[in-house]
Amino acid sequence: MPLYWRIFLLNGVVLLAATALLLGPVTVSTPVLLTEAAVLTGGLAAMLVANALLLRVGLAPLERLTRAMTTTDLLRPGRRPAVSGHAEIAELITAFHTMLDRLEEERATSSARALSAQEAERHRISQELHDEVGQTLTAVLLELKRVAGDAPPAVREELGQVQETTRGSLEEIRRIARRLRPGVLAELGLTAALKSLTTEFTHPGLSVRHHLDPDLPPLGRDTELVLYRVAQEGLTNTARHARARHAELTLRHTASGVELRVHDDGGGIGAAPEGAGIRGMRERALLIGARLSLEPCPGGGTDVRLTVPDRNS
Known part of the structure; x- marks a missing residue:
């Protein structure tokens, strides 16, 4: 049960017990007069309403802090709850802000390191694709061209298709390397x-x-x-x-x-x-x-x- 309702119900029980005593053995008149009962009932209702309003105002900062805690995303910085309320609640909200600052700073530092390492790894893979795989495919193309020059016409046509496939693979490798770096x-x-x-x-x-x-x-x-x-x-x-x-x-x-x-x-x-x-x-x-x-x-x-x-x- 939320803190608001626990405090409210506890206060309500106390007030109901006091009213019951006044209407029972501890009363102004015996038997209870209708006007006295009406006054006591109205007084109880007024006290309950006032108690509910005071608790709502006093615990509102805690409700805002709870919503902020459940919806905060470090990748989407947004508005933070304002520091309000009494000393304990204000200190709690301030501590939450301090925690968010620390988490955002730590995440930014770790993300920077991770992205830097990612860019370095992309550069390395791009270099290897260009220098090793690309050069190997280029050598294969040159060899296919040499072999096709001495091959019979039927085999030459098939070698031409292999050349086109290899050339397409070489272009794809170069495109991937350009995207990586x-x-x-x-x-x-x-x-x-x-x-x-x-x-x-x-x-x-x-x-x-x-x-x-x-x-x-x-x-x-x-x-x-x-x-x-x-x-x-x-x-x-x-x-x-x-x-x-x-x-x-x-x-x-x-x-x-x-x-x-x-x-x-x-x-x-x-x-x-x-x-x-x-x-x-x-x-x-x-x-x-x-x-x-x-x-x-x-x-x-x-x-x-x-x-x-x-x-x-």
């Missing part, structure tokens, strides 16, 4: 990397357009990487799950900072739980103090927004 981001900058990303995801079933603001403020290396990864994950979800025909990637400079938006006309997010990709986007957003929102669009589709606040504002 966006070299264009480090070499040509964020705008060029996002343009390349939209081109990569455009295919006969999906058209991806971009609107990139040329007047962007200076962004740090970590911020550019987060913007790129969020755009990459948003377009990946669109291509794999949304069943969309059109998508737009927008990067613009607003009064509050830099806003990245990925919008599609697919089936929307629905009631499906968030997967590892979306939670990864939220963790990356927290690393740079950005705000991430995923919302369904009124006309269908999903709208992903990442807002990076302007450090100078």
Whole structure:
């Protein structure tokens, strides 16, 4: 039973016992006059109502703290309960805020380490795919070309098909390596990397357009990487799950900072739980103090927004 009702019922029992005594052996008149009974009953009702209101006001901060404890998500920082109430309750809410600060700081530190290790591992795998697997497939292509030159016409045709399959596998390996390590981001900058990303995801079933603001403020290396990864994950979800025909990637400079938006006309997010990709986007957003929102669009589709606040504002 909640604390409010336990205290209220306990007080009610005491008041009922006092009233019963007044109406029984301890009374003003014997027998009890109707007016006296009415006065005592009205007084009891007034005391119960006053007691309920006082308890409700006194325990309201605890109820707000309970709701905050049950709904707090470290990946979605929101409003915290205000420090109010008497000394013990105010101290409890303050301790809860201190605990949240510590948990958010520890999670940000651990997430930064994990994402840094993830980027390093992506770089290593990309390098191995490019240097080892890519070179091996290139050597296989050259050998197939040499063998096909000396083979009979019937075998030459079959070798040509094997060459095309190998060439397709080599292109796929290079595409995966580019996704794991966006070299264009480090070499040509964020705008060029996002343009390349939209081109990569455009295919006969999906058209991806971009609107990139040329007047962007200076962004740090970590911020550019987060913007790129969020755009990459948003377009990946669109291509794999949304069943969309059109998508737009927008990067613009607003009064509050830099806003990245990925919008599609697919089936929307629905009631499906968030997967590892979306939670990864939220963790990356927290690393740079950005705000991430995923919302369904009124006309269908999903709208992903990442807002990076302007450090100078």
